[in-house]
Amino acid sequence: MSSAARKRRPRRRERPMKRLFATLALSIALGTAAQAQNLTKVRVAYDGYSMTSGPLIYADKQGIFKKFGLDITPVFVEAGSTLTSAVIGGSVDIAQNGYTPAMSAGVAGANIVIIGGISNKLPFQLVTKNTIKDAAQLKGQAIAISRYGSSTDQAADFALKHLKLDRTDVKILQLGGPATRVAAAMSGQVAGTMEQYPDTARLTREGFHVLVDVTHIAGDYPNTSYVTNRTYLKNNADVVKRFMMAMATAVHQYKANPDIAIPLTQAFLKVKEPADIKAAYEAYVKIYPDDLRPSLAGMQLVLNEIGQKVPKAKSMKPEQLVDTSALDALQKDGFFTKLGK
Structure with missing residues (x-):
C-alpha cells in the first residue's frame, strides 16, 4: 500500500464523526425549535419600573412562564393610559397596569377587564x-x-x-x-x-x-392590576389561566427565595445600595397577595372617585369591571394551597 493511500484513511474515518456531530447539532436545533413551537406567544406589558413589577420580572428571568407553556417577554410601556389603550386595541394581550386607568376605561364602556391584582395597597x-x-x-x-x-x-x-x-x-x-x-x-x-x-x-x-x-x-386601596380585553379572555381562557398560574408561582417563589429575588430586582431597578433594595423587598412581600385577587372593596373606593367626574360610575359595581374566572378555577383546583406546601 502506498504512503499516499495510508494518509487518506484517517480522512475516511473522520467523515462518520463529522456526520454524527452534524446530526446531533441538527437534533438539538430541531428540539429547541419544537419546544419553542409548543409555547404560546403572549404579548405582555407593564407600565412601571417599580417593586410591583418584581414578580413579573422574576417569572421572566426564572423561566416560570415557559414552565406553563407560555412564551412571554414583558415589555415596558410608559404611562398607564397608553397601556390601557394598547390592551383595548389588542396590541397587548395582558398588561400589568394601574387599576384607575383600567377602571376609568371600563366605566366608559371600553373592551377591558381586570383579571387579577398584584398590589391592593397604596404603597407610598x-x-x-x-x-x-x-x-x-x-x-x-x-x-x-x-x-x-x-x-x-x-x-x-x-x-x-x-x-x-x-x-x-x-x-x-x-x-x-x-x-x-x-x-x-x-x-x-x-x-x-x-x-x-x-x-x-x-x-x-x-x-x-x-x-x-x-x-x-389607606386600607385596601387597589394600586396595580392585571388586565386584558374581554375578547382575548373569551378566546384564550386557558392562556389567561396559565398566566395567572405562572404569576402566582412567581409570587410564591419571590417571597420564598430572597437570595434570588433581591439581586434580580436590584438589577432590574438599577438600585446601587443593597440596603435600599432589601428594605423594599421586605416591605413589598407583605403587599403581594398570594391568590392575586383584586380587592372589590378597594375598587369601590376607586369607583367613588371616578364618580366625582363621571356620574355613570356612581351606579356601577366593581363586579362589572372584573372577571376572576381564571382565579376561581385555580382556587377550586386547590392550586394556591398546593403552592404553599
Missing part, C-alpha cells in the same frame, strides 16, 4: 425633612408628586387627611418621576415627597424620615 410614604415632625411644621411647605390624578396624588390626599390638613394647607408640586422628586427633596426645593421603596429607603439614609406611611392607613 410621605417622606419629609427630619426637622418636620408633625402637621403644624408641614403646613405651608411644598410636597412633590408626579402629576395630578396620579397614584402619588391620591397617596398625598390620604397622607394629608391623616394629618388633618387640607390640600390648600401645603403646596403640591407636579415634578414628574421619582428621580426628579428625590432630587428636589435632596436640594431643598421641597420639604417632602410622595415616594415608594426603594426611594423611601434612600431618602431615610440621607437624613429624611417617613412622616406618614400611606400603606398602613
